[in-house]
Amino acid sequence: MKEYYELLGISEKATDKQVKDAYIAxxxxxxxxxxxxxxxxxxxxxxxxxxxxxxxxxxxxxxxDRMKKGESVKDSFDNNGSQNGVVDFDYIEELIRSDDLDTAEEILDGIARENRLPRWFYLKGLIFFNKGWLGEASEFFEAACRMDPQNTVYRQAWERAMWQRSGQFGNPGAESPYGNGTRPLVGCGVCDICGGLLCADCCCNCLGGSFMRGC
Amino acid sequence: MFGYVKPFIPELKVYENEIYKAIYCGLCKQLGRSYNQLSRLMLSYDIVFLVLFALGISNEDIEFKKERCIIHPLKKNLCLKNCRALENAADISLIFSYFKFFDNIEDERLLKKFVARVGLVSFKRMYEKASKKRADIANIVENLMHSQAEVEKNINCSLDRACDPISKCLGLIVQTFSDDLKTQKILYRIGYMVGRYIYIIDALDDLDKDCKTGSFNPFLIKYRSDGLITNLQIDDCMKKEIFQNALWALNFSVAQLAQAFELLEFGNYKSIVKNIIYLGLKSVEKKVFDKHKQKIDDLENINGFNFGG
Incomplete structure (x- = not known):
């Protein structure tokens, strides 16, 4: 055990936060x-x-060690050293972002059931998403969203999943760079109407009266 | 691999189609050159996709020439000349087909089983050559077979878990196309999603067959919990549920594949690969769904099926 501490360049008496900081550095x-x-x-x-x-x-x-002493696991992940038993989700999220999915999942699974806040479900979904397990990811995003409908991050993740599941690409509302095949080949958008009118105006002055003065 | 990853031809430009066909012919000839005439039977669209990808990443200089072919002896066709991407893909293709025979001996019956046994024997020497040359790929694919067998033993296996081995395997293989670490990460994701797509669409394609024979199928596992292995009768309601789940999974995988692809610095033939990702995969999806369409009336009501209007 001692060599592990040496590797991270910290003493064995270091707090959890110091271990974490040393690790990230x-x-x-x-x-x-x-x-x-x-x-x-x-x-x-x-x-x-x-x-x-x-x-x-x-x-x-x-x-x-802590489990043996009878403390609950949640205390080991106290937020910035405060003793109020808040689970340090920021740290887990950082682990996920740095692609250390196994550690992140291990810590998440170690959190007691009663401490599984909406964020727990979101992060669990994020891990599955990064692993490529899109089905499970969708379910966890949905659960997080259901538990905390006000949170925009959870909702965005869930909406993006729904959007892409429904056969679209990119973010909700984005157009496929290739078209999704449902668009008709000949469109009649605003530009087409303007273009058509301009053409008509140039060619035959719109049947007599120029609708654009000076053309 | 099974030939599900191909372009939607009507949307390809004429010259793109020519290039695609030339790569296809080039790969066929390369298999003949690297191994023997028999191995040319193992040609598949999925491997052509890998060649396109390797070419786009490496940007190596390639040449085309006109050659004759056994199937069209009278006409000379454009054909990609020997290059690194082709050699690579031929090796990958051979290793995959060898392990596919193993798989078929386990899963198939009578004629196909017999073919697989013959294939295994006749491919053995070629496989040894390929695995010597590309020990890393042979290793990856062998691992795939083991973990796939492990996964299929699990009776509560989720779709994600069932897809995982082949997706990982393709991810690792596509990853070898680049030496740059960042590119490798993107390539892994792309390979993973392609593998996922192939696995799901294959499972869907084989749905009816697996119902009868009792082979492993990730979509049927839920309904087999009561010990009914063969001759599973699936009603319309079950089928609709299966298809809805499959469609979501397929669409999501393709969208993720596209998202990763857009991050990539891709040189030659970007337009062809884009066609495959955005249109080709969807059109194959549609074909597989159409096959089952006569049997389910309200397939149109399934959410997310919007190809071709």
Missing amino acids: MKNKYDPGSYEKEDLKKHAYEKTEQITKAFDEIMNARRI
């Missing part, structure tokens, strides 16, 4: 995407894997 530092050279990139990959493993091990050990 190290992960950013070794982000393989920022290395151009192939062998360096590989090295960065290995390093990132080690760091993630160290973090997982430390957090798991701490969770098990």
